[in-house]
Amino acid sequence: MSVWATLFQPAVKMKTLSILVVILTLSAINALTDYRDCGSTSGHINSIKLTPPCLHNPCDLLRGTNVSVEVDFTSKVQTSNVSTFVYGIILGLPVPFLTVPHDSCKSNNLACPVAANSRNIYTNYVSVLPVYPLMRLLVQWEIKDDSGNNIVCFVLPAQLTDSTGPVVG
Numbered sequence: 001m002s003v004w005a006t007l008f009q010p011a012v013k014m015k016t017l018s019i020l021v022v023i024l025t026l027s028a029i030n031a032l033t034d035y036r037d038c039g040s041t042s043g044h045i046n047s048i049k050l051t052p053p054c055l056h057n058p059c060d061l062l063r064g065t066n067v068s069v070e071v072d073f074t075s076k077v078q079t080s081n082v083s084t085f086v087y088g089i090i091l092g093l094p095v096p097f098l099t100v101p102h103d104s105c106k107s108n109n110l111a112c113p114v115a116a117n118s119r120n121i122y123t124n125y126v127s128v129l130p131v132y133p134l135m136r137l138l139v140q141w142e143i144k145d146d147s148g149n150n151i152v153c154f155v156l157p158a159q160l161t162d163s164t165g166p167v168v169g
C-alpha cells in the first residue's frame with residue numbers, strides 16, 4: 001500500500017461516516033412526520049412519508065405544489081375497492097380536500113383487490129392550491145375498505161405556507 005493510500009484511507013472513512021450521518025439525520029427528519037392514528041380499524045399503519053419531506057411539526061404544505069404522501073400499511077381485511085377521503089380540520093370542523101384523488105385502486109399504485117393480512121404501499125398526493133389560506137390545520141387522511149371502515153386513518157398537523165424556511169418562534 002502506498003503512503004498516499006494509507007494517508008487517504010482515514011479520509012475515505014470519514015467521508016463514508018459523514019454520508020452515514022447525513023442519511024441517519026434525514027431519516028430522523030422524516031420521522032418528524034408526527035401523525036396520530038385516528039382509528040385504523042381494518043388495518044395497521046407501518047409508516048408515513050411525505051415528499052418533500054416533513055422538516056418540522058407542523059409539516060409545511062407549500063402552496064402551488066403537489067405534496068405526495070406514501071403510506072406503508074397492512075390491511076386486516078380483503079377489499080375490492082379502496083377509497084381515500086382527506087379533510088382539513090379547521091376550527092374543529094372537517095372540510096373536504098377536493099384536490100385529492102378518491103379512487104385509490106386507479107390512481108395510487110395499489111394492486112386491487114387488496115388481500116387480507118397483506119402489506120401494501122400506497123401513494124397519493126394533495127394539490128396545495130395557491131388560493132388556500134395561509135394557516136395551520138390538521139389534515140385527516142382516511143383510506144377506506146369496501147364496508148367504509150378505515151384501513152388507515154391518520155391526523156397530521158400541517159401549515160399552509162409559501163416558504164419552507166425554518167420556522168422562527
Ligand SMILES: *[C@@H]1O[C@H](CO)[C@@H](O)[C@H](O)[C@H]1NC(C)=O
Nearest residue numbers: 064065066067125126127128
Ligand atoms: C399536481 O399533479 C397533477 C396530477 O398529476 C398535475 O395535473 C398538476 O399539474 C400537478 N401540479 C403541480 C403544481 O405540480
Ligand SMILES: *[C@@H]1O[C@H](CO)[C@@H](O)[C@H](O)[C@H]1NC(C)=O
Nearest residue numbers: 079080081082103145146147
Ligand atoms: C367496487 O367499485 C366498482 C366500480 O365503482 C363497483 O362496480 C363495485 O361494486 C365495487 N365493489 C364493492 C365490493 O364495493
